[in-house]
Amino acid sequence: MAAKAAAKTGAKPKGNAEDYLRMYRQMVRIRAFEDQANQLYLSAKMPGLTHMYSGQEAVAVGICEALTDDDKITSTHRGHGHCVAKGAEFKAMFCELLGKAEGYCRGKGGSMHIADQSHGNLGANAIVGGSMGIATGAALSAKLRGTDEVTVCFFGDGATAQGLWYEVMNMAALWKLPVIYACENNGYSEYTKTAEIAAGSLTARAEAFGIEAHKVDGQDVLAVNELTQKLVARARKGEGPFFIELATYRYHGHHVGDINREYYRAKDEETEWKSTRDPILNFGKWLTEQGVASEDDLAAIGAEVKADAEAAVAYAEAAAYPPENEVDMHVYVDSPELNAALRGQPAA
Amino acid sequence: MAAKAAAKTGAKPKGNAEDYLRMYRQMVRIRAFEDQANQLYLSAKMPGLTHMYSGQEAVAVGICEALTDDDKITSTHRGHGHCVAKGAEFKAMFCELLGKAEGYCRGKGGSMHIADQSHGNLGANAIVGGSMGIATGAALSAKLRGTDEVTVCFFGDGATAQGLWYEVMNMAALWKLPVIYACENNGYSEYTKTAEIAAGSLTARAEAFGIEAHKVDGQDVLAVNELTQKLVARARKGEGPFFIELATYRYHGHHVGDINREYYRAKDEETEWKSTRDPILNFGKWLTEQGVASEDDLAAIGAEVKADAEAAVAYAEAAAYPPENEVDMHVYVDSPELNAALRGQPAA
Amino acid sequence: MREITLSKAVNEAIAEEMRRDPNVFLIGEDVAEAGTPFKVLAGLVDEFGTERVIDTPISEPGFVGMAVGAALTGSRPIVDLMFGDFIFLVMDQLCNQAAKACYMSGGKLNVPMVLRTNLGATRRSAAQHSQSLHALVAHIPGLKVAMPSSAYEAKGLMKTAIRDNNPVVIFEDKLMYQDKAPVPEEEFLITFGKANIKREGTDITLIATSSMVQVAEKAADLLAKDGISAEVIDPRTIVPLDEETILNSVRKTSRAIVIDEGHQSYGITGEIASRITEKAFYHLDAPVLRMGAMDVPVPFSPALEDLTVPTPEGVADRARAAVRGELFHAA
Amino acid sequence: MREITLSKAVNEAIAEEMRRDPNVFLIGEDVAEAGTPFKVLAGLVDEFGTERVIDTPISEPGFVGMAVGAALTGSRPIVDLMFGDFIFLVMDQLCNQAAKACYMSGGKLNVPMVLRTNLGATRRSAAQHSQSLHALVAHIPGLKVAMPSSAYEAKGLMKTAIRDNNPVVIFEDKLMYQDKAPVPEEEFLITFGKANIKREGTDITLIATSSMVQVAEKAADLLAKDGISAEVIDPRTIVPLDEETILNSVRKTSRAIVIDEGHQSYGITGEIASRITEKAFYHLDAPVLRMGAMDVPVPFSPALEDLTVPTPEGVADRARAAVRGELFHAA
Numbered sequence A, B: 001m002a003a004k005a006a007a008k009t010g011a012k013p014k015g016n017a018e019d020y021l022r023m024y025r026q027m028v029r030i031r032a033f034e035d036q037a038n039q040l041y042l043s044a045k046m047p048g049l050t051h052m053y054s055g056q057e058a059v060a061v062g063i064c065e066a067l068t069d070d071d072k073i074t075s076t077h078r079g080h081g082h083c084v085a086k087g088a089e090f091k092a093m094f095c096e097l098l099g100k101a102e103g104y105c106r107g108k109g110g111s112m113h114i115a116d117q118s119h120g121n122l123g124a125n126a127i128v129g130g131s132m133g134i135a136t137g138a139a140l141s142a143k144l145r146g147t148d149e150v151t152v153c154f155f156g157d158g159a160t161a162q163g164l165w166y167e168v169m170n171m172a173a174l175w176k177l178p179v180i181y182a183c184e185n186n187g188y189s190e191y192t193k194t195a196e197i198a199a200g201s202l203t204a205r206a207e208a209f210g211i212e213a214h215k216v217d218g219q220d221v222l223a224v225n226e227l228t229q230k231l232v233a234r235a236r237k238g239e240g241p242f243f244i245e246l247a248t249y250r251y252h253g254h255h256v257g258d259i260n261r262e263y264y265r266a267k268d269e270e271t272e273w274k275s276t277r278d279p280i281l282n283f284g285k286w287l288t289e290q291g292v293a294s295e296d297d298l299a300a301i302g303a304e305v306k307a308d309a310e311a312a313v314a315y316a317e318a319a320a321y322p323p324e325n326e327v328d329m330h331v332y333v334d335s336p337e338l339n340a341a342l343r344g345q346p347a348a
Numbered sequence C, D: 001m002r003e004i005t006l007s008k009a010v011n012e013a014i015a016e017e018m019r020r021d022p023n024v025f026l027i028g029e030d031v032a033e034a035g036t037p038f039k040v041l042a043g044l045v046d047e048f049g050t051e052r053v054i055d056t057p058i059s060e061p062g063f064v065g066m067a068v069g070a071a072l073t074g075s076r077p078i079v080d081l082m083f084g085d086f087i088f089l090v091m092d093q094l095c096n097q098a099a100k101a102c103y104m105s106g107g108k109l110n111v112p113m114v115l116r117t118n119l120g121a122t123r124r125s126a127a128q129h130s131q132s133l134h135a136l137v138a139h140i141p142g143l144k145v146a147m148p149s150s151a152y153e154a155k156g157l158m159k160t161a162i163r164d165n166n167p168v169v170i171f172e173d174k175l176m177y178q179d180k181a182p183v184p185e186e187e188f189l190i191t192f193g194k195a196n197i198k199r200e201g202t203d204i205t206l207i208a209t210s211s212m213v214q215v216a217e218k219a220a221d222l223l224a225k226d227g228i229s230a231e232v233i234d235p236r237t238i239v240p241l242d243e244e245t246i247l248n249s250v251r252k253t254s255r256a257i258v259i260d261e262g263h264q265s266y267g268i269t270g271e272i273a274s275r276i277t278e279k280a281f282y283h284l285d286a287p288v289l290r291m292g293a294m295d296v297p298v299p300f301s302p303a304l305e306d307l308t309v310p311t312p313e314g315v316a317d318r319a320r321a322a323v324r325g326e327l328f329h330a331a
C-alpha cells in the first residue's frame, strides 16, 4: 500500500516529517478558510462574492513551499489558497474579505485583490491574466537588482487565452528571467470546458518560445513540490523561465453563487474527483501509511485549524470597518524624498 | 541552367504564360510604385513619411494572385505592395499618398491606411498587428454568411510579438476559420534584428494552436503562389486556418527617412540580397530561360509600367486636395434603413 | 402595459433583431449556454444556435478585433463585454480600429457593430469590476455611446444600436438588471441624440445618465417636498448629445446639476456642464454643478464604497443650495 | 543660459536620474542603439548599457505590465511608448493595474513608474499616429499626468516624475522635439500641481497645455496688438491640477479660454472650464470658452489636418469676442 501510494504521489519521502506536516497543515488551512468563506457567503455576511480554491490546495502549497518569503507570487481571482500558502494569517484575510480596516488591504481590496506584501504575495487580480506582466516584471526587477529571487505567476487554464501571456513569455525567454508560469488547469473557465476554448496544447505554446514546459498532477502535493523545488533552484541560476501545467479541479462552482451548474458540469465528475483525487485525503493517507503521522495526529491538525479559522471569522465579524476618511486615502502614496528635494530647491 | 533555376524557384512551370507575365508585371508595378514614392519623399513632395515594400514583391504577388476579388486581405504600415497586388490602380494610390481627394480614401488615410474595398483590401494599418483581429473576423463573417471567401492576414516578423495574434489564432483554430496568417519575415522590426526580439520558433507558435504551418522562400514568387493556391483551396473547404512564414528582405530603411542604418544592418547584407535574391530579377531570368518571354519583352513591361507610374504621379501632383468641408465628413456613416424605420414610428 | 426587467428587455431586443436580420450575431464569453453571468442572454442560444451565439475564450482584444473585421465584411456583430472594466483591454481595437475605419477610408468602410457592456458600483465588486468608463469612449470620435436608464430605454436603445451602421457602445447599469419597467409588446426604436425629459420642472434642471437617472428622480421627489420643482433630463446617448433639449430646459430653470456615475474629474459632467455654460451663460442664476463618482478607485469595503457615488440626498442638498443662491461664497 | 532642444532636455533628465538612482531603468521599443525613432534617447545605452536601457519586442501591454511588476518590487522603470496612440493598447495594465495597486492594497503596494509618450497632430501621420490622448488617463484616479510645454518643462517634469512614488504619464509634444529653450545646467525639479504663469495679463486668461502653450502665447501677441492683455497659464500637470493659480487669474481677468490639443468633446477642456465656472462663477463676465481639437479622427491630408487643431488666430478671435462682450447672442 505504502509503495503504491508512493508511486502514486510520484515522489519518495525525502523531506523530513516536519516539512510534510507543514504542507499537510497548509492544505488543511486553505480548505478550512474556504469552508468558512463559503459559509459567510451562504449566510449573507460576505459583501459581494468570491471564488473558492477548494480542491486545488496541492498546487498552491506544493509550489509555495518551494519558495522563500523573498520570492514573489502573483495570484488570481481564485486567490485565497495562494495567499494562505505564501504565509498569510487568517485574521487579516477574513477582515479583508469582510471589508474591515484590519484586513490586509484595509478592506479596500477584498477577496479579489488580497495582497500580502510581507510574504511576497503581490496580490490577487480580478483581470484574468492581468498579473502575467506583473510577475514577469518582478522577475526582471529581481535580475536587475542582482538578487536571486524567483517569481511564480499563478493563473488558470482560461487565462491562457489572454494575449498578454505570449508577449511576456517571449520576453522572459529572450532575457532568461527567473519566472515560473504555473497554469492551474482545473478544466473550466467559468461555465465553459477548457477543451472548448483552448486549441492545440498548452505546453507546446510555452515550448514554442523556447520555454521548458512540464506537466504534473496538481492533486499530488509532493510531486508538485518536488518539481517546483528543482525548477526554482534552476531559475535562481538563470536557467529559467519555466512553464508548469498542473491538472487540478475546483470543487465549488465558478464562484460561491454558482450553485446550479449541471448544465456545464456533471455531478458525477465532481464526485469522482472529490472521492478519488482529493489532495488532502490522499496525502493524509500517505502520511499515515508512511508512519509520518497517525490518523489522530491528522484529526488534531484538522480540529486545531478549524478552531483557528472560526476564531478568525468571529474576530473579523466583530472588527471595525475603516473610518469614512479612508475613502480617499491611498489613491496616491507620498514621495518623501522627492518632497525634501523640492523643498531644498532655490525658489524659482 | 534552366533546370537549376527551376529547382531554385521550387516550382515547375505549370501555369500558363499569361499568368507568369501577370505576376511578373505586378512585381514590377510594385517596385515602380515604390521608386516613385521614394522619389516623392526625397524631393519633399510627400506629406509625412512612408515604408517601402521594395524587395518583398514576391510575397504580395505570389499570395494575392491566388485570391479572387471576393477574398479579403488585411495589410500593414508597409502596405503598398499588398494594395497593388490585390488590384489597385496607381492613380488613386498616388493621390492617397499625397492627400488628394481622388485618393482611395479621399486623402484621409494616406500611406498607412490605404484601403481598396472594391478589390477586398480591408486596409493598411498603422498599429503593428492591429489587423490580426480584423482578418480573423472577416474569416468568421465569411463562414457565417455562407460564402467560401478566404482572408489573408499580412504582417511582419515584429508583429508576432503582439498578444493579439495568439488570441485570434486560438479562435481561428477552434472554429476552423478560412484565414491564412502570412508573416513576412524580413529579418527586422524597425531598427532591431528579429533574432533579438523573437524567442523560439514562429512556426512552432502557430503549431501549438494546432495550426498547420509552412515556411517558404518569400523571394520566389512561384513557390509562394503554388503554396498559397493549395492552402487557399483547402481553406475554402474548411481545412484552415494556416500559417505561412515567408523569408524576405526589405531593400530600403524601415521608412523612407531611415537612411543611415549601418548601426543595425550591414551594407554587405543588403548588397547580397539585392544581387542574388531579388524576386524580380530572378523570376525574369527564369522567364527568359523558360522561353516564356524575351529580355526585350521584360524590358518593355518595365518601360510601360514606369511610364504608367510617372503619369500617375504627375496626375496626383496636379490633383486637388479635398475641400475643407470634408474635414468632418465620414466620422459617421448614414443609417438610411434605421432612419426610415424611425420616421415610420408613431410619435412617442 | 406589461412590466419586464431590464435584463429581459435587452434579451428581447437582441432576439427581435436577430430574427429580423440574419447578419446579426452575438459573440462573447459565456454568452451561449450560460447566457452571461448576469443571465441577460439566457435562452438566445436555444433559438439561434451556437453559430450565431458564440462563446469565446477569454480574449477580449481578440474577439473585439474579430467583430470589427466581421462588421467590415457584411456581418453585424453584437459583442458582449462581461464587465465595463474590461474595456481597457479592448481600447485599441475599439478606438484605433472600429472608431476610425470609416473616416480613414474616406467613408468607404464602415463598422456596424455594437459593444454591450456595463457600469455601476456598490455591488461590492471592488476596483476592477465596478467602474463606469463611458467617458473614455465618449471622447473618441467615430463611436456612439448609449446609456439606458430603464428597461424601456435598454430595449429601444439596443434595437437602434444594432441597426445603426456605426460602432455603438452601450453601457447597461449592472445593478438594474432586475429592475422592472413598462415596456410595450410592440416593436419600437429610440432615436439616438434625443434626450428624454423624465420629469418636468421649473426651478432647476437635473441632467443624469444611466444609473443616476433614478437618483435624480428621487432627488426631485425630495426637492418637491421643499417646494422646489426639478426637471429631470436623461440624455439617453452621450454621443450624439442632445444639446437642444438640455439648453432649452436650463434656459427655463436657470440652474443645472449634471449627475453621472463615472469619476467626476475629466469625465462627462465637465463636458455637459461646459456646453451649458457656453451656450446658456446669460440665463444662468448659479454655476452649473457637477456630481460624479469620487476620484478614487472603487473600494471594496461597503463602508467606503457607498460614499463614492452620488445619492438622492446629496443631489437634493446641492440643488437646494443652487436654488437658494447659497453658492455665491463657494464661487 | 544655454539653450537645448526638448529632445536633449528629456535625455539629460533621464541620464541624471539614472546616474543618481541605480534602480531607474528604461524599457521600450528601439530605445537602446536606435535611441527611439525620434532619437530622444540617443546615447543613453552607451552610458548605462543594455541592462538598464532595454529594447523590447513590439509588445506594449507586455512591457507596460512588466514595468508595473518591476515597480512593485523595488525598481523604478521608465517606459517608452513610441506613440501616444499606442496608449490604447496598454490601458488595462496602466489603468486597471498601475493606477489601482496602491489603493487596492490599502497603501501597502506602490508603483513608482513613468510612462513617457507623446501627443500632437500636423505631422501628416494620420489617425493612428497623431492623437492627443491625455484626457483618458487624466480620468483615472491613481495616475498623475504631466504635459511639458518646453525643453525646460520637459526636463524638470521628467526628473520629478522619476522621483515620484506613483505612476506618472508624461505626454511630450512630438512636434517640439527640436525646439530649443533655455535650460539651466544645474539640477532642478518642477513641482507637480503648480501651474506656471507664462505671461501676465489683465483682460483674459488663456489656460493652455503642452503644444497649445505656444499657440496661446502667439495669440496673446496678436491680442496685445489690439490692446487686449492676455494672461497665459500652463498647468504643467493636469493631475494634480493647480486650481488655485487658475482661479486667481480668472478672478482677476473675469474671462477665460481653455486650449488643448485633445479632442474637445469629453476631453480636458470641459473639466478645467467647469472647475472655473463652479468656483469663480460670480467673477465671470463671459462664459469660459474651450478650444480643443476637432471631434474627428486626425485626417492625413495636409489640407484637412491643419483645420483640426486650434491656431493662434483662432484663439485670438475667440478671446476678442469674449473681451468685447460678443458672446451674449451665442449664449
Ligand SMILES: Cc1ncc(C[n+]2csc(CCOP(=O)(O)OP(=O)(O)O)c2C)c(N)n1
Pocket: A077, A078, A126, A127, A128, A129, A155, A156, A157, A158, A159, A160, A186, A188, A189, A190, A254, C029, C058, C060, C082, C086, C089
Ligand atoms: C479580462 C477578464 N475577462 C473575463 C473575466 C471574467 N472571469 C472571471 S474568472 C473567469 C474564468 C477564468 O478561468 P480560469 O483562468 O481557468 O480560472 P479559474 O476560474 O478556473 O480558476 C472569467 C472569464 C475577468 N475577470 N477578466
Ligand SMILES: Cc1ncc(C[n+]2csc(CCOP(=O)(O)OP(=O)(O)O)c2C)c(N)n1
Pocket: B077, B078, B126, B127, B128, B129, B155, B156, B157, B158, B159, B160, B186, B188, B189, B190, B254, D029, D058, D060, D082, D086, D089
Ligand atoms: C502597436 C505598435 N507598436 C509600435 C509601432 C511602431 N512600429 C511601426 S513599424 C514597426 C516595426 C514592425 O516590424 P515588422 O512587423 O517586422 O514589419 P516590417 O516593418 O519589418 O515590415 C514598429 C515597431 C506601431 N506602429 N504599432
Ligand SMILES: [Mg+2]
Pocket: A156, A157, A158, A184, A185, A186, A187, A188, A189, A190
Ligand atoms: Mg480554470
Ligand SMILES: [Mg+2]
Pocket: B156, B157, B158, B184, B185, B186, B187, B188, B189, B190
Ligand atoms: Mg520585419
